[in-house]
Amino acid sequence: MIFNNPDVWEITLLSIKVSGLATLISLLIGLPLGTILALSKFPGRSVLLTFVNTGMALPPVVVGLAVAMALWRSGPLGGLHLIYTPTAIVIAQVIISAPVVTGLSAAALQALDPRLRLQLLGLGASRLQMVFSIWREARLPLLAALMAGFGAVISEVGASMMVGGNIRHQTRVLTTAIVLETNIGDFASAIALGVLLLLITFLINFALTWIQQKGAKR
Amino acid sequence: MSMLLDIRDLVVYRAGRPVLEIKRLSIEKGRVLAVAGPNGSGKTTLLLVLARILKPAGGKIQFDGQALENIPDLKYRRLIGLVMQDSLLLNCSVFDNVATGLRFRHIPKIEVTRRVGDWLERLGISHLRQRPASQLSGGEARRVALARAFALQPDLLLLDEPFSALDRSSRHKLQEDLKKILAGANITTIFSTHSETDVQKLADLKIELDGGKLEV
Numbered sequence: 001m002i003f004n005n006p007d008v009w010e011i012t013l014l015s016i017k018v019s020g021l022a023t024l025i026s027l028l029i030g031l032p033l034g035t036i037l038a039l040s041k042f043p044g045r046s047v048l049l050t051f052v053n054t055g056m057a058l059p060p061v062v063v064g065l066a067v068a069m070a071l072w073r074s075g076p077l078g079g080l081h082l083i084y085t086p087t088a089i090v091i092a093q094v095i096i097s098a099p100v101v102t103g104l105s106a107a108a109l110q111a112l113d114p115r116l117r118l119q120l121l122g123l124g125a126s127r128l129q130m131v132f133s134i135w136r137e138a139r140l141p142l143l144a145a146l147m148a149g150f151g152a153v154i155s156e157v158g159a160s161m162m163v164g165g166n167i168r169h170q171t172r173v174l175t176t177a178i179v180l181e182t183n184i185g186d187f188a189s190a191i192a193l194g195v196l197l198l199l200i201t202f203l204i205n206f207a208l209t210w211i212q213q214k215g216a217k218r
Numbered sequence: 219m220s221m222l223l224d225i226r227d228l229v230v231y232r233a234g235r236p237v238l239e240i241k242r243l244s245i246e247k248g249r250v251l252a253v254a255g256p257n258g259s260g261k262t263t264l265l266l267v268l269a270r271i272l273k274p275a276g277g278k279i280q281f282d283g284q285a286l287e288n289i290p291d292l293k294y295r296r297l298i299g300l301v302m303q304d305s306l307l308l309n310c311s312v313f314d315n316v317a318t319g320l321r322f323r324h325i326p327k328i329e330v331t332r333r334v335g336d337w338l339e340r341l342g343i344s345h346l347r348q349r350p351a352s353q354l355s356g357g358e359a360r361r362v363a364l365a366r367a368f369a370l371q372p373d374l375l376l377l378d379e380p381f382s383a384l385d386r387s388s389r390h391k392l393q394e395d396l397k398k399i400l401a402g403a404n405i406t407t408i409f410s411t412h413s414e415t416d417v418q419k420l421a422d423l424k425i426e427l428d429g430g431k432l433e434v
Contacts (some may be wrong), residue, residue, distance in 0.1 A: 113304075118271050118300075119300065121295060121301050122269045122298070122300025122301075122376070123319035123322060124295050124296040124319050124322045124370065125301065126292055136309075187270070
């Protein structure tokens with residue numbers, strides 16, 4: 001039985017850690033950047049928004065290629081010795097996930113009535129209090145942005161394979177393990193790992209959806 | 219009675235053209251001023267300038283004897299209360315909506331509870347205290363928006379069309395309640411309106427804006 005294999009739990013834990021950390025970093029980048037894009041007017045805003053929206057459709061394999069080239073021993077960041085490490089996977093996944101969180105956060109905040117910001121200022125909110133209030137107001141679509149960001153990285157394989165190298169006990173995650181098992185013809189293990197990946201994705205999204213819908217009932 | 223607001227040569231531009239020009243306007247403390255005029259005449263613009271949300275291109279505004287530009291933005295905005303035309307309530311309970319501005323000011327919790335309870339009572343909506351704002355009627359939402367501003371005990375209250383989009387009965391009842399509250403609270407108030415009835419019922423003074431210009 002595949003679930004008795006300690007390697008599976010190691011791989012599962014690494015997948016959750018890497019994708020969870022990448023999503024968290026994407027949130028820390030994407031929410032403030034999405035807020036600036038939604039609330040401010042500055043030269044180049046439309047261009048930046050276009051880049052972000054394009055970034056939402058970045059093919060993971062292209063991201064993997066770019067990050068691998070940068071982190072490769074002869075690459076500009078080769079001195080950091082990050083290629084084929086979990087950190088390299090996190091970097092690639094942040095590049096995939098951050099535009100998703102940024103773009104969807106900007107869209108969520110732009111969907112609010114712009115006069116709400118004026119009303120909050122008129123009630124004596126500082127700029128920071130105003131921003132926190134509108135984040136709270138848009139909490140449902142913002143959680144959806146977070147779920148989309150996590151979904152984009154937990155399920156990607158191309159970037160993890162290219163920058164992580166699928167090294168046993170080091171950088172093997174669920175998606176790269178599924179590819180490996182399929183390549184060696186062990187479909188039973190590949191399917192079991194696939195089911196495990198789906199289960200994890202379901203449980204995390206279930207938790208986030210529960211939080212989201214709890215907020216919706218208020 | 220001393221002067222709360224004194225405006226001189228105020229000019230506001232939007233998209234390169236003047237949308238509001240006021241040579242001179244003063245209001246004494248405790249007075250209720252109606253700003254009348256058709257749509258697009260600059261009523262909301264005036265209120266937003268007085269809330270210090272829109273910046274004028276020129277002119278001087280004195281607030282309680284001090285030049286407005288010498289008062290920090292946030293400090294000034296915490297001396298006033300603004301109620302915009304649509305109630306613009308937050309997606310939370312009536313209590314939390316009314317408490318919003320007080321919490322921005324870091325007022326102690328016990329005082330927040332007291333003031334919110336007091337103003338819910340005075341506006342006849344204490345039975346709605348725990349109701350989500352999304353489940354209120356238009357009239358109830360307007361009362362919550364007013365309670366939210368009154369609870370701040372502002373030196374200057376700015377109301378943008380406080381009775382718009384209300385049915386006749388809700389409008390009449392709110393006019394009566396607001397009249398009583400304004401008479402008792404002694405809060406300097408400026409409200410915009412289309413309606414002569416609103417002016418007659420509530421205002422001590424009236425100005426008329428036409429095409430962004432003040433007709434005295």
